[in-house]
Amino acid sequence: xxxxxxxxxxxxxxxxxxxxxxxxxxxxxxxxxxxxxxxxxxxxxxxxxxxxxxxxxxxxxxxxxxxxxxxxxxxxxxxxxxxxxxxxxxxxxxxxxxxxxxxxxxxxxxxxxxxxxxxxxxxxxxxxxxxxxxxxxxxxxxxxxxxxxxxxxxxxxxxxxxxxxxxxxxxxxxxxxxxxxxxxxxxxxxxxxxxxxxxxxxxxxxxxxxxxxxxxxxxxxxxxxxxxxxxxxxxxxxxxxxxxxxxxxxxxxxxxxxxxxxxxxxxxxxxxxxxxxxxxxxxxxxxxxxxxxxxxxxxxxx
Numbered sequence: 001x002x003x004x005x006x007x008x009x010x011x012x013x014x015x016x017x018x019x020x021x022x023x024x025x026x027x028x029x030x031x032x033x034x035x036x037x038x039x040x041x042x043x044x045x046x047x048x049x050x051x052x053x054x055x056x057x058x059x060x061x062x063x064x065x066x067x068x069x070x071x072x073x074x075x076x077x078x079x080x081x082x083x084x085x086x087x088x089x090x091x092x093x094x095x096x097x098x099x100x101x102x103x104x105x106x107x108x109x110x111x112x113x114x115x116x117x118x119x120x121x122x123x124x125x126x127x128x129x130x131x132x133x134x135x136x137x138x139x140x141x142x143x144x145x146x147x148x149x150x151x152x153x154x155x156x157x158x159x160x161x162x163x164x165x166x167x168x169x170x171x172x173x174x175x176x177x178x179x180x181x182x183x184x185x186x187x188x189x190x191x192x193x194x195x196x197x198x199x200x201x202x203x204x205x206x207x208x209x210x211x212x213x214x215x216x217x218x219x220x221x222x223x224x225x226x227x228x229x230x231x232x233x234x235x236x237x238x239x240x241x242x243x244x245x246x247x248x249x250x251x252x253x254x255x256x257x258x259x260x261x262x263x264x265x266x267x268x269x270x271x272x273x274x275x276x277x278x279x280x281x282x283x284x285x286x287x288x289x290x291x292x293x294x295x296x297x298x299x300x301x302x
Contacts, residue, residue, distance in 0.1 A: 005142065009053040012149065016046050019124045026117050042121075045148045048085045049128075051078050052145040055237070072236025076201050079237060082144030083194030087187060094183035095157070101176035114163040119155035125149045142237070144193055151186040158182045168266035199258065200234040209240065209269050217268065221261055223248045228279075232271065241273040248278045 023039040055078025058071040128147035135225050158178040165171050196207060205211050209232055219229045226247035235241050242265060262274035 005056060005132075006053075008128075009049060009145070011054070012128035012131055013046055013049050013053070015124045015128060015295050016042055016049065016149075018119060020046065022120065023117055026113060029113075042152060045085075045089070045152055048082045048148045049145055051081050051085075052142070056142075063278035069235050069241075072239055073201070074154075075237035076197055076234065079144045080194060080197035080201065081147060083190050083197055086144075086147060086190030088192065090183040090186045090190065092152070092189075093211070094180055097176040097180045097183065098180075099176075101173060101180070112163075112167060115160050115167070118156045118159035118163065124161065125156060129153055130207060142195075143162070147189050147193060151182075151189070154186065155182050200237075203233040205232050206234050206240050209271070212267070214242070214269060217243060217264070218246060218261070221246070222257075223250060223253055225249055235273060239272045240270065241275075242271045243275045244277075246276055246278050247281065249280055251280060252278045 020039050020042045023042065055075035058074035061067075061071045063070040126149075129146055132146040132149065158181075162174045162178045165174050176265050200206065211230070211232060214232060215227050215230055218224060218230070224246045228245045228247065229246040230242075232240065232242045246261075258278070261276055265271045265274050
């Protein structure tokens with residue numbers, strides 16, 4: 001993981017922690033329950049960023065005799081934890097919004113203060129989300145951090161719009177309605193993040209890899225007549241491993257063949273850790289848990 005993400009995490013945590021203090025202060029000054037509640041939510045997001053940063057840091061630790069793959073899986077647990085925090089946070093927000101809508105609660109006098117503080121939230125959360133934008137496509141841990149901040153920016157934008165219309169037209173019902181809509185949108189994204197993270201933690205095939213295509217690629221290698229014991233799994237949020245037996249009836253084609261095969265897998269499928277073994281017979285040390293259908297493809301997380 002590039003060192004630039006350390007700066008992104010440090011900046012994001014610092015900005016958001018400062019914003020929590022500002023929001024709590026003005027929530028107290030304006031006697032605004034909405035600002036107090038959002039300050040508590042943003043404090044949870046700071047914890048989410050810290051969790052994601054720990055995952056990135058742990059993934060860099062070198063392998064040893066006790067952890068032969070290092071601690072890359074911590075990043076997957078961090079992504080799953082972020083998904084849970086998002087679901088809980090948005091569930092609480094949606095519950096409070098529904099309660100206020102049913103009870104008809106609303107506040108017009110403090111709308112200007114709320115708008116100013118929420119606008120600051122858009123700037124801070126939007127900036128933090130931008131810091132993680134380029135890494136979100138290939139790393140579910142960074143994706144979790146991005147969704148946290150983008151979600152908060154979206155919530156703040158909704159607060160500004162609702163507070164403005166409430167101040168102008170007296171529509172006290174608009175704030176809880178927008179809160180419910182925003183919560184549903186973010187829950188959709190965070191549920192998908194949690195699903196993908198749990199899929200990878202259960203050694204599922206990463207979403208960007210089609211196992212039949214990997215098998216076909218290996219079968220197309222010179223001299224290979226069959227592929228057995230093919231396994232692909234995520235070592236962490238950015239690294240993928242593969243093991244397989246290649247049936248080569250005429251005997252081992254040599255180290256050069258294995259190097260080229262591993263390189264082609266890295267280039268085409270972004271599989272970083274490749275372990276291939278050539279055998280002359282297809283029934284060599286069969287894996288008891290390998291699916292009976294070689295074309296079977298698990299659809300979880302796709």
